[in-house]
Amino acid sequence: MSTEHFFEAYRGTPPWDIGRHQPAFERALREGDITGPVLDAGCGTGENALYLAAQGFAAAGVDAVPAAIEAARAKALARGLPADFVVGDALDLGALGRRFATVIDSGMFHTFDDGERERFRDSLAAVLEPGGRYLVLCFSERERGDGGPRRVTREELRATFERPPFRVLSIEPALIASNLRGGRKAWFARVTRLAEGEEPSADG
Numbered sequence: 001m002s003t004e005h006f007f008e009a010y011r012g013t014p015p016w017d018i019g020r021h022q023p024a025f026e027r028a029l030r031e032g033d034i035t036g037p038v039l040d041a042g043c044g045t046g047e048n049a050l051y052l053a054a055q056g057f058a059a060a061g062v063d064a065v066p067a068a069i070e071a072a073r074a075k076a077l078a079r080g081l082p083a084d085f086v087v088g089d090a091l092d093l094g095a096l097g098r099r100f101a102t103v104i105d106s107g108m109f110h111t112f113d114d115g116e117r118e119r120f121r122d123s124l125a126a127v128l129e130p131g132g133r134y135l136v137l138c139f140s141e142r143e144r145g146d147g148g149p150r151r152v153t154r155e156e157l158r159a160t161f162e163r164p165p166f167r168v169l170s171i172e173p174a175l176i177a178s179n180l181r182g183g184r185k186a187w188f189a190r191v192t193r194l195a196e197g198e199e200p201s202a203d204g
């Protein structure tokens, strides 16, 4: 999907821009899944990166839409948090010239078409440290009805990330909090980048 839609969306308050972090990442933090430095890919106005910065992590965010990044920077300044936000393409994360122990993704992967999923996989490999984690919250096919983003199945997540240099650690049902009534059915997937010399496990 082109990012044009998002330029338009940030002229107002989009349904996903809930003014706080997604609970799924709070849980991930509690369960020890997050180590720094952290990159929030497709960070929007930055709430998830800012949440992690407030917990003491070195956190950065990247998004294609300048208005979203400006809003994220303004929040970081207002809250006195050191998170840094840059306009950039998540399909070319290598251009950031940095590496991260954790990459989080709240609602971006599900916006990609098939080709973009493959490009994102390569892009992620360029910035995620060996042994690092990619934590993704995406709409699931269990979310019925029309409208909203493309649904993602467990099988599709595995098809993208269950091969070197990545391995899927878990895919669990979750909710995406939204400004619309009720949460949206989602998957929360934990993916690791294999450490140097590590073999993908037979059971995946």
Ligand SMILES: C[S@@+](CC[C@H](N)C(=O)[O-])C[C@H]1O[C@@H](n2cnc3c(N)ncnc32)[C@H](O)[C@@H]1O
Pocket: 003, 006, 007, 016, 017, 018, 041, 042, 043, 044, 045, 046, 047, 048, 062, 063, 064, 065, 068, 088, 089, 090, 091, 105, 106, 107, 108, 111
């Ligand atoms: C559904 S929104 C979620 C925003 C934010 N993560 C949140 O939870 O509020 C998806 C975000 O991904 C961004 N995005 C989509 N494709 C992108 C790309 N190729 N590069 C950078 N950002 C992208 C959009 O601009 C948008 O901010």
